[in-house]
Amino acid sequence: MLGRLSLTARLTAFYALVSAAVLVGLAILVAFATSRHFVELDRDYLRDKIQLVQKIVGESPSPEQLSSRLDELLGSHHGLYIDLRQGDRVVYGSKGLMFPPSLAPEGSTPTDWTQDDQTLRGLSSRIDPPPAPSKELGTGATPIQLLIALDTGHHVHFMQILSQTLALYSLGAILVSGLLGWWAARRGMAPLRVMKERAMTVTAQKLDQRMPVEAVPVEFADLAESLNTMLGRLQSDFRRLQDFSSDLAHELRTPINNLLTQTQVSLAQRRDAAAYQDILASNAEEFQRLARMVSDMLFLAKTEHGIELPHREAISLDREVLALFDFYDAVADEKHIRLVITGQAQITGDRLMVRRAISNLLSNALRHSPADAEVLVVIEERTGEATLCITNSGLTIPPEVLPRLFDRFFRVDKSRSHPESDGTGLGLSITQAIMAAHGGSVSVSSSKGNTSFCLSFQHVQPDAQVGA
Secondary structure: OHHHOOHHHHHHHHHHHHHHHHHHHHHHHHHHHHHHHHHHHHHHHHHHHHHHHHHHHHHOOOHHHHHHHHHHHHHHOOOEEEEEEEOOEEEEEOOOOOOOOOOOEOOOOOEEEEEOOEEEEEEEEEEOOOOOOOOOOOOOOOOEEEEEEEEOHHHHHHHHHHHHHHHHHHHHHHHHHHHHHHHHHHHHOHHHHHHHHHHHOOEOOEOOOOOOOOOOOHHHHHHHHHHHHHHHHHHHHHHHHHHHHHHHHHHHHHHHHHHHHHHHHHHHOOOOHHHHHHHHHHHHHHHHHHHHHHHHHHHHHHHHOOOOOOOOEEEEHHHHHHHHHHHOHHHHHHOOOEEEEEOOOEEEEOHHHHHHHHHHHHHHHHHHOOOOOEEEEEEEEEOOEEEEEEEEEOOOOOOOOHHHOOOOOOOOOOOOOOOOOOOOOOHHHHHHHHHHHOOOEEEEEEEOOEEEEEEEEEOOOOOOOOOO
């Protein structure tokens, strides 16, 4: 049930409970200390009267004079009771009072008991008989036992009033503490309400709202900064999603329009079988391009949530590059481009994914290299990592464009809807995703007519191969 309460209500309840514990504990302590103080006062009072009775017994020559002086003592001290016994004989006794069988001795805590709604507190003591001969006591007679008691009704009445007063005060103080706790908690939670109101204004069209970090207490500053960081990520991701949706719509619109236009033209008039075959072949190419685009988009969508490498095995980077050289040899010969490789290194990863990343960069280098140029692949193995850099000559890419090369559907030349190779514009994005899956990175640099893409792998010397 406590989990359903608001934070203000819970803080108020905890504050009231703590206040109640402190106040009730203090009230019990005061009542206990007062009661102990009364016990000490009564004990000192009874000891003083024991000494007085001992003096009276020692100075009284006869039982009549002893009784007279004790009656005078009791008359001047209301609520005091005395009983003198010598063996089984009662020398002097207070009328109407029954002492318990045993009372605490003079040096200990007095004994408490009740009789007929009367609260009493008493002690016992031993009195040696007087040295002078006495008709009743005599020299060498049995010692006299003194039982003395005090009526503590006034103390009990005071403790009842004190207990009621402490209870009423504690109850009132707990209520006041609860109200003050609610006020303090509500004031303390005010920054959270401000943050809530600010968060309520955040929509898909207003992702630029931020929490007031400077206007909240230090305890809430970290929360506000974390929320601002989250909103910043959401704004960036939402902007990327909008850009991606816009680019995707543009990329899909062109081949669909081509297919639609070509189909409508072919249906406008009757054609021979060869013409229809050419039209279908052209349409098949557009469908293949759309299929590649959809496949690439699905792959990138998986990487957004992180992907597990399907197979891990030892990979020789130089062998993979040489295999791709054989694949792109025809394209290179057509443009009279020389393919050169230096260095070697081994990594651990998924062979097909690594080959696709290298193939994307190699295809990109061949596409943008002029005729009679050279594409250089440099593989280096350093402590902790292995790098593969593919460098080609051509136009220098402006520095402000370099960070966007790995964005989906981004092309440096916006005037061409499709590159010469009919690519989907997702190759570099896929390469970046593959490197992220391998715990590595991809970077680009361009200067003086040379552009270089570098793949950096976290170098792990494979102890065993995990076969594909």
